[in-house]
Amino acid sequence: MGDTILLRFTLERFVGMVITMALVSVMVFLIMELPPGDYADRYAFRKYSGTGVNVTEADIEAIRRDLGLDKPMVLRYFDWIGGIVLHWDFGQAFAFETSVTKVIGDKVWLTAGILFATLLLTYIVSIPIGIFAAVRRGSAVDYGLTVFSYLGLALPNFLLALVMLYFANRWFGADIGGLFSAQYRDAPWSAAKVWDMMKHLWLPAVVLAWSAVAYQIQTVRATMSDELNKLSVTAARARGVPETKLLIKYPARLAINPVVSTIGFDVNRIFSELPIVAVVLGLTELGELLLKAYLDLDMNVAGAILLMLTFAIVFMNFFSDLLLAWLDPRIKLGA
Amino acid sequence: MIDATHQIDDLSAAEEKERERQLKYYSASQWTLIWWRFRRHRAAMIAASLLGLMALAGIFAEFVAPYGPVSRDTKYIEGAPQMPRFCDAAGCSMVPFINGTKTERDPVTLRAISVPDPEVRHYIQFFVKGERVKLLGFIPIDRHLIGLSPDADQKIHFWGTDDLGRDVFSRTIYATRTSLSIGVIGVLISFVLALIIGGVAGYFGGIIDNVIQRVTEVIRVVPIIPLYMGLAAAMPKEWSTTQVYFAMTLILGLFGWPTLARRIRSQLLSIRNEDYVVAARLAGARPGRIIAQHMLPSFTSFIIVDLVISFPYMILSETALSFVGLGLRPPSVSWGVLLQQAQSVRAIEQTPWLFIPAVFVVVAVLAFTVIGDGLRDAADPYSEAH
Numbered sequence: 151m152g153d154t155i156l157l158r159f160t161l162e163r164f165v166g167m168v169i170t171m172a173l174v175s176v177m178v179f180l181i182m183e184l185p186p187g188d189y190a191d192r193y194a195f196r197k198y199s200g201t202g203v204n205v206t207e208a209d210i211e212a213i214r215r216d217l218g219l220d221k222p223m224v225l226r227y228f229d230w231i232g233g234i235v236l237h238w239d240f241g242q243a244f245a246f247e248t249s250v251t252k253v254i255g256d257k258v259w260l261t262a263g264i265l266f267a268t269l270l271l272t273y274i275v276s277i278p279i280g281i282f283a284a285v286r287r288g289s290a291v292d293y294g295l296t297v298f299s300y301l302g303l304a305l306p307n308f309l310l311a312l313v314m315l316y317f318a319n320r321w322f323g324a325d326i327g328g329l330f331s332a333q334y335r336d337a338p339w340s341a342a343k344v345w346d347m348m349k350h351l352w353l354p355a356v357v358l359a360w361s362a363v364a365y366q367i368q369t370v371r372a373t374m375s376d377e378l379n380k381l382s383v384t385a386a387r388a389r390g391v392p393e394t395k396l397l398i399k400y401p402a403r404l405a406i407n408p409v410v411s412t413i414g415f416d417v418n419r420i421f422s423e424l425p426i427v428a429v430v431l432g433l434t435e436l437g438e439l440l441l442k443a444y445l446d447l448d449m450n451v452a453g454a455i456l457l458m459l460t461f462a463i464v465f466m467n468f469f470s471d472l473l474l475a476w477l478d479p480r481i482k483l484g485a
Numbered sequence: 486m487i488d489a490t491h492q493i494d495d496l497s498a499a500e501e502k503e504r505e506r507q508l509k510y511y512s513a514s515q516w517t518l519i520w521w522r523f524r525r526h527r528a529a530m531i532a533a534s535l536l537g538l539m540a541l542a543g544i545f546a547e548f549v550a551p552y553g554p555v556s557r558d559t560k561y562i563e564g565a566p567q568m569p570r571f572c573d574a575a576g577c578s579m580v581p582f583i584n585g586t587k588t589e590r591d592p593v594t595l596r597a598i599s600v601p602d603p604e605v606r607h608y609i610q611f612f613v614k615g616e617r618v619k620l621l622g623f624i625p626i627d628r629h630l631i632g633l634s635p636d637a638d639q640k641i642h643f644w645g646t647d648d649l650g651r652d653v654f655s656r657t658i659y660a661t662r663t664s665l666s667i668g669v670i671g672v673l674i675s676f677v678l679a680l681i682i683g684g685v686a687g688y689f690g691g692i693i694d695n696v697i698q699r700v701t702e703v704i705r706v707v708p709i710i711p712l713y714m715g716l717a718a719a720m721p722k723e724w725s726t727t728q729v730y731f732a733m734t735l736i737l738g739l740f741g742w743p744t745l746a747r748r749i750r751s752q753l754l755s756i757r758n759e760d761y762v763v764a765a766r767l768a769g770a771r772p773g774r775i776i777a778q779h780m781l782p783s784f785t786s787f788i789i790v791d792l793v794i795s796f797p798y799m800i801l802s803e804t805a806l807s808f809v810g811l812g813l814r815p816p817s818v819s820w821g822v823l824l825q826q827a828q829s830v831r832a833i834e835q836t837p838w839l840f841i842p843a844v845f846v847v848v849a850v851l852a853f854t855v856i857g858d859g860l861r862d863a864a865d866p867y868s869e870a871h
Contacts, residue, residue, distance in 0.1 A: 173703040181712070184719035304850040306801055308808055309824070309843045316833045414706075422708035426805050430828065440711055441809055444718035452715060460707050467706070 159475055167468040174460045179227050182453035190214040192447060193244050230453075240454035243443075250454045254439070256339075258458065260329060261424070261436040263347065265462075267355040268420050269413070272362040277409060280370025281402055284378060295367055302364025307423045311357045311430040318353055329354075329433055357427050362416045369408050377401030410474050414467035421459045519786060522863035529859025532852035539849060543662035547618040550655035551632040551641065554818045556616065558640050561586065561599050562650040566838050567642050569609050582606045583633075583641055607637045645838035647826055656818050657842050663819040665849070667734050668799040672792055674738025676745065683746035684776050687753025694750070701743045712740060713802055717811040726817045733812055737799050745791050752784045786864035794857035797850040804846055820846050 190213040198205045214220050218229060233239040240250035283292045329350050330343065337343055377383070378401050386396045424437030432438075436455050443451035513521070523529060542549045552558075569581035585605030591598050613632040620626045633641045644653040686697040716736045720729060753776070756762060765779045781788075800820075806812030807821025808828070815822055820842045826832065827839040 169699070170703060170706060173699065174706060177703060177707065181715040181719075184716065186719070186721050300851060300854060301847075304797065304847050304854065306804055306808075306824075306843065306846055308805065309840075309846075312827070312830065312833060316830050319830055418706065418708050422710040424708075425711060425714065426809055429809055437711075441714065441811075444714050444811060447718060452718070456707070456711055456715060459711060463706050463708065 156475065160472060163468055163471045167464055170464050171461055174464065175231050175457060176227065178453050178457045178460065179230060181456065182449040183223065185447050185449060189244065189450070190217060190219050193217075234454075234457070241450040243448055243451045250450050253451055254436070254454065254458075257435050257439060260347075260434070263351065264354055264358070264424070264433070264435060265417065265420060267351045268358040268362070269416060271355045271359040272366060272416060273409065275359070276363045276366035277370055277406060280367040281374050281397070281405060283367065283371045284374030284401075284405070285397065287375060292371075295371075299364040299368050302361050305360070307357060307361065308426045308430050310360055311354075311427045314353060314357055315431060329435070354427060354431055354433055357431070358420050358423055361423070362419055365419075366409055366412075366416070369412070370405050373408050374401055374405040377404050404478075407474060407478050410470055410477060413470035413473075414463055417466045418463045421463065515786075519860075519863045523859050526859035526862060529856050532855040532859075535848060536852040536856065539661055539845070539852075540665060542658050543665050545620065546659045546662045547620045548626060548628075549630050550652075550658040551613075551615060551629050552652045552655040553616055553618065554656050554659040555651060555816055556655075558642070558646060558650040558652065560588075560639065560650070561642060561646050563648055563836055564599055564642055564646045564650075566645040566653075569641075569643075573606070574603055575606075578606075578608075580608045582608045585639060607633050607639065607641070609641070610634050644841045645836070647836070647839060653823075653838055653841060656823055657820075657845060660818040660820050660823050660842060661845060663730070663813065663817060664800060664803060664821070664846075667730070667737065667803050667819070668796050670734040671737035671741060671799040671803075672795055674735065675741030675795065676788075676792055678738070679742035679745035679749055682742060683749030684753065686746070687750035688757065688772055688776055688780075690754060690757070694754075697746075697750075701746060704740060705743045709740065709798075710802060710805055713737065713806055714809075714811050716740075717806055726814065729813060730817065733803065733806070737802055741795060741799060745788070745795065748787065748791055752787070753780055756780055756783060786860070790857055790860045790864050793853055793860055796853040800846065800849055800853075 190210050194205050194210045194213055198209075211220075219226065221229070230241065233241065238251065240254075242248070243250045243253040279295065283295050286292055329347055331346050331350075380401070383396065383400050386400060387393075391399070421437070424435070425441040426437075427433070428435060428438035429441060436459065440452055440455040440459075443449070443455065510518075558564075564586075567583045569583055571577050571579075571581055573584060583606075585602040585607055586599040587602040588597050589600050590596070609631065610633065611631055612628050614627055614635050615629045615632055617625065617627045633639070640652070642652050642654065644657065646652055647656075682697060682701075686694040713736055716739075717733070720732050724732070757780075762775060762779055765775045770778075803812055803819060804821035804824065807814075807819050808824050810825065813819045813822050815825075823839070823842040824846075827836075827843075832839055
């Protein structure tokens with residue numbers, strides 16, 4: 151019985167996820183279509199500018215036909231999304247004169263690495279501190295954390311990145327920006343390279359986690375404060391349950407729920423800040439490539455990345471729904 | 486009867502005062518009550534005054550800033566801030582002054598650098614004659630709030646100069662106008678959109694609501710800065726600074742509505758079947774009138790809170806976009822454009838004063854957040870005071 155409910159819940163959420171992804175892909179496609187002129191114009195300009203060849207409207211028209219850009223927009227959308235779904239083919243990246251998939255390459259994994267390092271850091275820091283702040287409500291620590299939260303939300307992330315970079319350079323030497331040391335930058339993947347990346351990952355993780363931590367501490371603190379006033383806590387205390395065990399068993403368990411339900415929100419924020427932070431810290435991952443693609447109007451690359459980032463967020467939403475249903479069985483009954 | 490009069494006479498002055506106070510309290514309008522409660526929130530009051538000062542400086546930028554946003558001082562390039570002081574080696578004065586500068590060769594690099602010249606004093610003056618500018622774009626003035634006398638052979642740079650010798654203080658003041666006004670217009674646009682979209686969804690419910698909820702969810706799920714960047718990248722390169730400015734406000738406003746729309750929708754849904762709404766409907770009022778006249782007033786204060794706390798997102802987004810070169814472009818000045826010059830660790834080491842605009846960003850964002858908190862506490866004046 152319980153299994154069928156969980157199965158139905160999973161299925162419902164899965165269908166919802168697919169619908170959202172489909173709508174997102176339409177929106178991303180519209181953004182790709184937005185800049186004036188199309189791929190053929192930019193392709194012709196890039197290929198022939200400076201060569202002395204006089205490009206006529208007919209030439210551009212020919213390129214357009216070759217690439218299938220003369221079709222109506224709806225058909226082009228299905229060509230594009232069909233290529234992605236069926237062949238993992240995101241089209242051509244014109245600034246690099248190769249396929250988008252090649253350009254993106256292993257940057258997906260670097261981005262995933264940054265993302266998970268940031269999420270991990272966020273939860274390791276914010277959950278215990280939020281619980282602590284709620285237990286010691288009104289103390290100096292609690293007050294200090296409130297100030298920190300305000301600052302965490304108000305500091306522009308690029309500024310934070312610059313300041314951190316400055317101090318990191320002063321304290322840990324010059325080789326701190328970016329994701330790899332010089333000798334590993336173009337080296338093939340190896341255990342040493344992964345270890346080198348780990349050593350560089352903490353700085354972007356701290357910068358990106360900053361505002362998420364500020365936000366989550368407040369969430370955990372608020373839920374925890376509510377839960378601490380519940381009768382179940384008083385009853386457990388009356389039964390003589392030791393204080394630490396009591397905290398973990400009753401209110402802390404529930405205080406994690408809002409954090410779990412906002413995982414997708416955190417991923418969204420991290421991806422939102424990523425391009426800017428990447429520029430300052432010199433990270434060579436999707437965010438930085440996205441910005442570069444926008445500046446070059448290389449919309450196939452930009453669209454692919456925007457799609458990947460958003461799909462990751464949608465998937466994390468799905469994941470957090472399931473996780474929450476597992477943590478708090480009341481959820482799936484209500485849904 | 487006689488007894489009653491006697492009793493009233495017996496009321497002490499203090500009780501009389503208390504009664505008057507209560508009468509005032511009970512007869513005060515909702516907005517007066519909100520104001521009374523907001524006034525008690527000291528942090529929010531300080532934040533509001535700071536923000537007010539900033540807005541004033543921005544509005545009257547031409548008067549407050551000693552120099553124009555693009556005027557160059559070729560004699561003082563990448564110069565350090567010149568802080569007015571009252572004392573130097575030669576003694577003290579009642580009027581603040583700065584020391585003059587003279588050019589010397591750097592002993593190591595042999596580059597020409599400006600160093601303070603303790604021999605010369607330039608006194609700070611108020612309402613000095615300076616560049617001829619148009620206040621608010623149409624009132625010609627040639628007096629500025631603060632500066633050096635026009636006879637002085639140099640200019641004053643409170644917060645130093647950038648690599649082209651432009652005054653950071655003046656540029657920051659002008660940038661304040663741009664950045665704050667983009668926030669205001671952006672918030673207004675998203676407010677109107679939220680009102681329409683959230684209003685339709687919440688009032689009609691059903692399938693319309695479902696469709697709108699789906700679309701809202703799609704917009705909310707796309708990371709906002711990459712989305713803004715995509716729209717900003719589509720702006721034609723040949724657009725004028727004015728066109729770019731309005732396009733930016735439109736972009737920020739066009740996608741800022743989901744949170745507020747959601748709030749309006751859920752509030753409308755919850756009061757949709759209240760007696761007074763049903764009564765209005767039965768009386769034959771149109772949906773637009775019912776929403777605007779009967780439903781919205783019941784939660785206007787909450788909408789205002791949401792509007793105030795959506796400012797920081799607008800300001801931070803604009804700053805971030807301009808910072809990476811996808812938002813406003815020079816010669817426009819906004820906080821983000823100014824911070825573009827401070828993109829490297831080198832800038833922190835050699836010209837840290839270029840980061841002063843960042844202080845404005847942080848203060849503005851903090852101020853809006855604190856005011857939002859204060860308003861939230863005050864928004865429901867009929868609830869128990871803490």
